[in-house]
Each structure stands twice: as C-alpha cells, then as structure tokens.
Amino acid sequence: MCESCNCNHAEETSKKSKRPSWDRYFMDIALVAASRSNCSRRHVAAVVVKDQRIISTGYNGTPRGIKNCDEGGCPRCNSNVPSGHNLGECLCSHAEENSITQAAYHGIALKGATLYTTFSPCLMCAKMIINAGIKEVVYQERYSIDDVSTKLLQDAGVTVRALED
Numbered sequence: 001m002c003e004s005c006n007c008n009h010a011e012e013t014s015k016k017s018k019r020p021s022w023d024r025y026f027m028d029i030a031l032v033a034a035s036r037s038n039c040s041r042r043h044v045a046a047v048v049v050k051d052q053r054i055i056s057t058g059y060n061g062t063p064r065g066i067k068n069c070d071e072g073g074c075p076r077c078n079s080n081v082p083s084g085h086n087l088g089e090c091l092c093s094h095a096e097e098n099s100i101t102q103a104a105y106h107g108i109a110l111k112g113a114t115l116y117t118t119f120s121p122c123l124m125c126a127k128m129i130i131n132a133g134i135k136e137v138v139y140q141e142r143y144s145i146d147d148v149s150t151k152l153l154q155d156a157g158v159t160v161r162a163l164e165d
Contacts, residue, residue: 022052026116027140027163033057034118038068039092040077046099046117048110048134055108058098062091084144087122096125100132110134120160123149130156138163 020028026047033045038061045059067073074091081089093101096117103110111133120139121129126149129137136159153160 023116023138023163024165026054026114027118027138029054029057030116030118031140033059034095037061037095038070038073040070040074041083042119044095044117044119046095046115048099048103048113048115050110050113055113056099056103056106056110058093058095058100058102060092060095060098063093066091094122094125095119096121097128100128100134103132114138116163119143120146120162121149121153122146123152125149126152129153130158134158136161 026049030045030047033047034043037043037045037059042060045057047054048056062069062073069077069092072078076086076089077092096115099115100110113132113134114136115129115134116138118140120141120143121137122143130153135157137153138161140163142162150160
C-alpha cells in the first residue's frame with residue numbers, strides 16, 4: 001500500500017501489464033470475426049485498421065445473397081477435395097477480399113492501412129491488398145500456399161509479418 005496516496009501501485013502496474021498490444025488487440029478482434037464465417041472448411045477473418053481505428057472487417061464465405069457455404073452453397077467446400085486444390089471452383093470470398101470490398105461498398109479508402117488476418121493471404125488477395133493501397137499485413141497463421149503471394153506483397157513494398165506475442 002502506498003502511504004502517500006493510499007493506493008496499491010503494484011496492483012495497478014499488474015493490471016497495465018495485462019493490457020494487450022495493438023497487434024494482439026486487432027488480431028483478437030479478427031479471431032472473433034472469424035467465428036462469423038460460414039465456410040465449412042476454414043474460418044478466416046481480416047480486420048483493416050488505420051490510425052489504431054478499425055475501418056473494415058471481413059470473413060470468408062459465400063457472396064452476399066448466395067446460400068451459405070455451411071448450408072451447401074459451395075460445392076467445393078462441401079466435397080472432400082484436399083486443401084489447396086481446385087480453388088478456382090470455390091464460390092467463397094476470402095476474408096481479405098471481403099474486408100476490402102466491404103470498405104469499397106461503404107466508400108472507405110484503405111490507402112496506408114494495416115490488414116490483420118488470421119491466415120496469411122493467398123495470391124488473389126495479395127493482389128487486392130496491393131491495389132487497395134494497404135501498407136502492412138499482419139497474420140496469425142501461415143497459409144501453406146502463400147510463398148508467391150508473400151513475395152509479391154514484399155516486392156510491392158507491403159510489409160508482411162507474423163504476429164509475435
């Protein structure tokens with residue numbers, strides 16, 4: 001107990017140290033958003049942030065107005081095709097794609113923003129990230145087929161990094 005102000009500074013310091021970093025905070029929000037995914041294979045989400053403020057979110061699933069994946073909307077996702085195969089047959093939009101198009105739908109510019117995603121982006125999403133002007137991508141887990149997309153992002157000057165806890 002502090003004699004000068006009659007409070008417990010040690011307890012206050014302990015509470016402050018439990019406060020998550022900005023990276024952890026935004027990734028935790030992405031993880032919650034991933035729970036909204038209707039994909040029957042993998043739940044992925046992305047959160048776009050500018051000036052420490054969320055400006056758009058997205059999760060993977062079928063496009064607006066199409067039967068949800070988990071209700072049979074995407075034949076590929078409801079088959080036993082191995083992960084990473086026949087991706088051109090998938091009807092689902094990716095989380096990064098949805099976060100970018102959701103911003104466009106509402107007229108929000110993404111230039112200079114940071115995208116937090118639960119999985120590193122695929123090639124298609126990497127191209128969208130570059131063209132949207134996003135400057136940084138932070139991911140939680142590495143997608144097994146992201147070598148080309150990661151190099152493309154880096155070649156375009158987009159910072160790509162794994163979340164470090």
